[in-house]
Amino acid sequence: MTEQEAAARISELSARIHHLNYQYYQNSHSEVSDYEFDMLLEELNNLETQFAHLRLPNSPTQRVGGSVTKSFPTVVHKYPMLSLGNTYSEEDLREFHNRVQKVLEGDYEYVCEQKFDGVAISLTYRNGELVRGVTRGDGTRGDDITANVRTIKTIPLKLHGQDFPEEFEVRGEVFMPFSVFEALNAEREDIGEMLLANPRNAASGTLKLQDSGQVARRKLSCYAYGFLSTPMAFETHAEALAALKKWGFNVSDTYQKCSTLEEVLTYIKLWETKRFELPIATDGIVIKVNSFNQQEELGYTAKSPRWAIAYKYKAMSAATRLLNIQYQVGRTGAVTPVALLQPVQLAGTTVKRASLHNANEILRLDIHTGDVVYVEKGGEIIPKITGVDKSQRLPESQPVQYLDTCPACGTPLVRTEGEAHHYCPNEKGCPPQIKGKLEHFISRHAMNIMSLGEGKIDLLFEKGLVTTPDHFYDLTHEKLFGLSKDYVDEKTGKIRTISFGQKTVDNILAAIQKSKEAPFDRVLFALGIRFVGSTVARKLVQHISSIEALKQASYEDLIGVPEIGDRIALSILAWFADPDNQAILKRLQEVGLQFSQEKATAHITQSDKLAGLTFVISGVFEQHSREELQDLITANGGKMVSSISKKLSYLVAGDKMGPAKLEKANELGIKIISETELLTLIGH
Template structure:
C-alpha cells in the first residue's frame, strides 16, 4: 500500500522540478519531458497549493499563469537610482564622449556595446536567490511595485540557478512585447473594433500596469536583462556580470560585444544599423558603457545620468515613394481620416503601402499632390507617416488634393467644429460605417465583450437589416442567425449565449459601450462612481457633471447632448428592458464624519501613501466634495509630486490654500 506523501515535501519537489524544466525549455530550448507529463505535474502542484495555500513557495511556477488582482500599485524606492542616459545621434559626439572618458581616466578604455531595446525598464530584486520584487523605473528614485505581473514573465527567473550569487542583489532589464505577439494583439483589437496600439513599447508598458496578472501572462512579454547591482559586487567588469547573470538563468541578449576602442564601437553601431531589424523586438540605438566597474566609479555621475555611459540613437528610417491616392475612412465618431495609398516600398524591414496623413491641415501643410514623390518615415509607429515631399520630382501637371466636402460613405455635408482639426460626418444615424463602427465598439472586449460577433458578422447583420443599433442585438433569434451566410447552428447558439452572458457586464462598461463621445473606459468609471445609475446620469446638470473629478466641460456637454436625443433615450430604455445592468453594484463610501462639510477640493499630482481615487473617497466620506477645476470658490488644492505648474500658479494667484498629502491626512484625523 502506497504511503501518502507529505504535502510540504511534494510541493517543494514539484516546484524545484518544474522550475528546472522551465529553465531548460526557455533558456536552453530543450524539452526533457513530454508536454502531457509536464502539464500533469503542474496540475498536481496547483491542486496541492489550493489545498495548502500556506505551503505555496514564493518561486512557485504556478505564479507564471497570473490571476493576482492588484487594485493599486504601491510605491517602492530604488536602492540604486535608475538614471537615464545622455543621447547622441552623431559619430562626432561619440568621439567627444570617448575623449572625455580617456581624459578623465588617462588610459585606453574597454567598452561594452548593447542594443538599446525599445521596451520598459524594470528592476528585479533577489534575496537568497529568490525573486522578491519587480518595480518600474518611475522617476528614477521610486517606481511602482509590479511584482505579481513580473512573475508571469518566463524570462525572469523566480529562483536563480547555481550557488555563487550574492545574498541580496538587483538585476535591471527591459521588458518588451515580441513583434509577432504585438501584431497578433493588434489583429485581435482590429477584429474587436478597438483602437490599434501605436507600438510594441506602449503595448508592453500598458500590459505591465494591468490590474489582473492573468492578462499580463496572456500577453507573453519578454525581458532582456542588462545590468547587475550589489552592495559588494563580486565582479570587476560589466561583461563579467552579464555572463554571470546569464548563467544564473536570466535572459541576456547575445547581441552585446566588448570593444577595445571607439573605432570598434563605431563598427558595432554601423553593423547593427540594418541587422537590428532581424531581432524579435524593436531597437532604436546602441548603449555604450565603460566595462570596468572601478573606472565607472571613478567617472561618477551627473545629476541625471552616468558619465561612463551614453546612448547612440539611430535616425528614424526613411524612404521615398510615390503617392498614388488618398483613401478617406469614416470612424465611429464620424471623423473622416485620410490615409495615403503608396507605391509599395521597403522600409525598416517591412513593405509599406499605406501611411498616416492625420487630417486636412496636414495635407495642406505638406502641400501634398497626387503623383508626388513623398518621404515616408517609420519610427516605431504601427502606421508610417509622410514627412515631406521631394519637390524636384513633382510632375509639372500635378494638382493639389481637394479634401472632400461630403462624406465618402453617405454624401452628407461634412462639418468642422471650431478648434478641431478633423472634419466630421454629422449623419450618425444614417451613415453606414458610423453605425457599424458603433456596433463593433459595443461588442468589443473592453465594452460588452460579446464573443462570436466580429466585424464580418456585424456587416452581415447590418446589410440584411437585422441590426441597426445595439438594442437590436438582444432581439436576435436562432432562426435569424442560422439564416446568415456561413453561420452554423453551433455559432448561432454561441452568439446567443454570449449575448445573454453580456447582461452581467458591469454598469461602467455598459456606459462605455454606449459610445458617448469623449466617454472612454476611464471616464465611464468616474461617472459610474459618482452617478451610480443611468437615471442619475440622465438627470445630472452641467454643474454636477463638471464637479466630478477629471470631468471637464467638453465631456459634460457631450453627455448632456447624448441624452437630449430621443433616439438615444429610446435605445437606453430598450437595453434596460433587455436586462442590461444600468446601475452600479458598489455602494457609496460610508460617511465617517462631517469634518470637510462645505469644503471643495482639487486633487493634483502623485501621492506616496494613498492613490488619487483613495484621496477622493476620503474627501467624500468626510463630507467634502471633489471638483475638477480651480476657481475662486475652491477651498483647498491637495498637491502631490509632479503636479502641473499651471494649477499651482493659478491656486497661488487666487489665494487658494494648498495642502500637502500629510496636511490633508492630519486634517481628517482630527
C-alpha cells in the first residue's frame, strides 16, 4: 500500500469508527457486530503503526477508555488502569505467544481467566481496611465511589488474617448477577419503569447513583482479579489470587494456570460454551504471563501491557423465521420497529424479539415477510438482526413496507430530512406520546415522582385523571384510592393487578408534594422540550436563570448559550410559542414548582496567586464555563496558553477532555488538576 492509499484508508476508517461510536454512545444503536467493529479498529491501528506520521490527533485508536463523570470526586490512579489488546483468532494468540517467547529466557507459564462483562474497579486497602474505591474512568483518573463500593457485600471492608502489605490495590470487576438483574427488571416492569438493557449497563448505572442505599438494594457483586503493591508482595499472579481469596475477596475459581499454548487453547475451547453456566456474562478469556518479574521484563505499550491479551469469542448467532413486525411509539413520536421471531435458543436464552432500529435498517437488510433471519446477541436484552438467509426466502414473500400511519392513532407518519426515524406528528392526541411525556415528567432525573410508573400512568390516563403534567398536582386521596386495573403479564401470560391502596396513595401524594422542591434545571428538563436533555437544561439555567427570562429569550439569546445550537434553539422557541404549553406552564407555576435560580457567576477577585504559572483548559466543567475559568486564571496572575509543552504548569481537565491532550500531558509529566483543585489554588 502506498502512502497516499494509506492516508485515504486511514481517513475513511477514522470517519467510519467515529460514526459507529456516535451511534452506539449517543443513540444506543449498534450498526455492526462487536467483531466487525474490532476488525475495523484493528485495521486502523495496523495502518497507523505502519505509517505513524499519518496518525490523526483524534484517531479512534487514541481513546484509552471511558470519560469521567461529574457526580463524584476525581482522583488520579496510582497505577494506571490500562486496556488489553483484543484478538478473535488462534493465529493472533500464537503471535502473542511468539513475542513473549522471544523476550523471556527460561520457563514461563500463563494464567487464563474469564473476561467478565462488568465495570472495572480499583480498591485501595491500608492496614487491612478498605479506604477507597475508584472507577476506571479514562485509565489515568477515575471517580471516587467509595460510599457505593462499601455496599457491595463481596468486597471486604476489613481483611481476614494479618499477612498483607501495609498498603496495596486490588483490581476487580463489579457486576450484577443474572438472577438479580432479572428480579430487578421484573420489579421495574411491575411499576411501569423502562427495563434495563443488560446487566453490565445496570451495574454501571448503579455505581453512579448518588444514594448508596439504592446501590445496596441493587445487590451488586465483585470478582477480584488483580493485585498491585510497591514493592510487589508476590512472585506470581496465581499466588496473588490465592492470597486475595484467603483475605476474603471473591475470586472466581474459573482461572487456570497453563504451561503451554496448547493448554491455553484447550481452556478457551472448554469455556466457549461452559461460560453460559456462570452467574455473569463473559465475552472472552484473558491470558496473562504468571510471573510478575517476567511481566515487568515484557513491559507495556502506551495503552496496554505486552504480557497479557484478551481472546474474545465471536458473538453468538442463530437463524430463525421472522413472524411479524411490531411498531412501538415513543414520547417524542419516534416509531421503532421490533421483529417478532419464531422462538430460538441463543446464548442460553430463548429469543422471541429482535431490534430492527428504523426504516433504513429494514431497507439495508432487504427483509421480506417470513424470511429466515440471523439474530445476534451481544449482551443486550433485545438482540439484533444482522442478516437474511435469502436462499430460504419464500417465493410469494414481499419486501417489508414500513408503516405509513401511526400504529396507535392512525396519523400519517412524517420523516424529517437527515433523521433515521419516522415520527407521528400527533403529539397531543397520540396515547403513547401523551403517556410517554407523563412518564418523562415523573422520571428520576426530572421530577422524581418514583411512586408512579408506566402501569399506574396507564390507569390514571385511562380514567382521565392525568393527561398533562399539571394534572398530577390535582390528584387527591379521593381521586386515587380504590383505583385498580387487571392486565396480562406478557412474560408469564398471567393476569396481574395494579391497585391503589392506602399506602400506595400516601406514597404517591407525598412524592408529588416533594417534587415541588426539584430545582429549576430538573423542572425544565421535565417539561419534555424536544432536544432539551438534562445537560442542556443545566446549561440553559446557568445562563438564563428564570422561566420568565427563558420565555422572552430570542433565537440569538439562545444560541449564545454554550452548546445550544440551531436545532435546540428552534425547538425551545416552538415549545414556548404553543398556547397549550403556555397554559400548562402557568398551572405548574401556580402549584409552586421551582422556575428560577440564581445565575452562577465566577465572582472574580484580583490576586497574584497564580503569577508565573501557565494553564491549558480542556473539557466541560461542572461549576463554571471555560470562559469563566480563563477569566479566573488571568485575574489571579496566571497565563493561558493554547498548547501543551514541557513548560506548561497545569492542565485543567474537565469531563469529555480530548484524549490526545491527556496522552501528551502524561508523556511530558504535566500536572493534571480538576476544576476544584484550580479553585483551591486561587483560594475559592
